Amino acid sequence: MRIAIVAESFLPLMNGVTHSILRVLEHLQERGHEVLVIAPSTQDSDVPDVVHGAQVHRLPSVPLAGYTNVRVAMGGVYRVKRILADYAPDVVHLASPFVLGWRAVQAAHQLGIPTVAIYQTEIPSYAARYGVPFLENWAWNRVENIHLLATRTLAPSTFALNQLRGRGIPRVDMWRRGVDTARFAPEKRDGGWRAAVAPGGERIIGYVGRLAIEKQVEDLAALADVPNTRLVIVGDGPQRAALEEALPNACFTGFLGGEELARAVASFDLFVHPGEFETFCQTIQEAMASGVPVVATGRGGPLDLVENSRTGWLYEPGDLSGMRAHVMDLMGDDAKRRAFAAAAHASVQGRTWPALSAELVRHYREVSALPTQTSVSRSGAVL
Template structure:
């Protein structure tokens, strides 16, 4: 029976321009409003990480558009407690803490439970945010219900296995990633490295979706002499890192910078490795977790930003540092390959080559004019990468997927029931 549900008005044929930060352009575009979206979040508030941050910015945009949104996420405790966040109903599933990460929760329940929740909400599209455990159940549920999905590949989970001493799990984890994204209607990745990585694994329905940066919050004007004096009272230049203090971030590699003269290493963030890192880096200043304006002030007050982690599909903190007028030295793998332009906005060192890391840091810390030039180029390079622009690009992907899925599959039992209900 034909559905009375109005079809989306945005019919697109996405094509990448080839520029790493230019959104894919639809060949035909009209305006669509009132999309019904379910976001299945592998992690969410109160845990703040890259996944949560992206979801919150997307929710702000969808709320402004007037879309109806539901978030499915792990609970914050052993009970199933739901809430409202940025206009979206957050359906919490019972969860348990991840071993070694008491603040990270893993959702319980099977495919059928997620299927019932989605069937009750009846979304036009399901957004799978960094799917792995809950996202695997959700993509199976949507496949059974006939709902199109947009999966966000954001975390290189399989590569964490060796870092955590369980390399035998890497193949299993990659099989899980493959199965999720082969079922998804479309997968979006944040970098050319991730794009090539998934295409190399036979996942072909994949496109690019970057991340925005709040340049009103992260900008050079936030630099604070008082903050600098509080962490480096002797006037030393500040080498800063921002991120989770966890095994996969490889923060211990920064020990190679510990004895650089007239510098102070500042670590912003928290996590299970903090105590071990404090022992390994006794002269560093550990600022703990910072957010909002406090984080923006800290980042802008750095002289140089360093990021040693090799498993970043994007690396939002690099983008925030660049917006703040801070040049970057990062490992030459993953997301940083797109973000940092060698000899212009920073340096990329060969993964594992800590002597090169040290040399690049010395190069910039020892040359004020070069560092200022790199800083200015870094700030200029991120202009225009706003969250409203990137969120609008995501909505174009939503509507493209909705339209193409309807053309290829016709009305499903779920969409037909929308049109016949009263």
């Protein structure tokens, strides 16, 4: 097939959206598909023009205020329409569409090219966290318009699927995320790494992710004085300085990737994720594949990933005393923690990226085989 992937964010920025795109590109390259990636420009001169066999077309962009490593593509619908018309793809993959994705879904619709929109980021709910709650309704209106126009929407979790359907979005199917069970594995646990970050032999409570407001990493302060533990924060972002001040006894490793990340995650004793706005939460899957039990908020993607009293614990959003109680429960019982770890590891086996990518290609083929692109307006009229 000939596929255009429109990426709201892409290399060199590493996040959940970029990670998913890279895994999909690997699969598409291995199977001989032709791919064009359309993404915001970057000021990093070392970023390649071809990634896993896909040509990358960069659009002029500006940094997002307060988050300078995030770039927002400029230009209108016509610019994207011209690129798509020249490339003539069988299908357009919209990766977490919002700004660039809104232009792309309009352009593809005008050209009669089917679209598969990947709902991955709950952007509207970020509004209150960033101090602009009055923008939440506008943001939901944008999300709804994109997915109403898309030929098919793919949601990563039951929560996200029901959320979109509840807002009147039609043609929504489930598409979860894969995990690299060779890279993330219990065998990567490293006693030397543990000794370096917890020299007193403490048990390690770990977090991996962007250090941004929506991740609510500051909630981990509720765990600061759990006996005989060391809090280790893996990741970077605009909140790092504030978090280092708020969590003075935590170890901040900065961004880790590749085998460094795999070693760090496998070396945790417990993984805690406090964010409430995860449509999936890939880092939870990676922790479980590494044989690490999880404590997470009972909202969004974690509801599908964490089985209470078996692979970890879920707590009510905002209930930090509940989070702390679950952490204390697992930190104070080695046998229980080991049992949860084994169950967590077993629960994600088989969720490979090749299997999930093959499922995605099936969606591509199905929408490209439709006689015409069908879209429905808010009133229910066919567009």
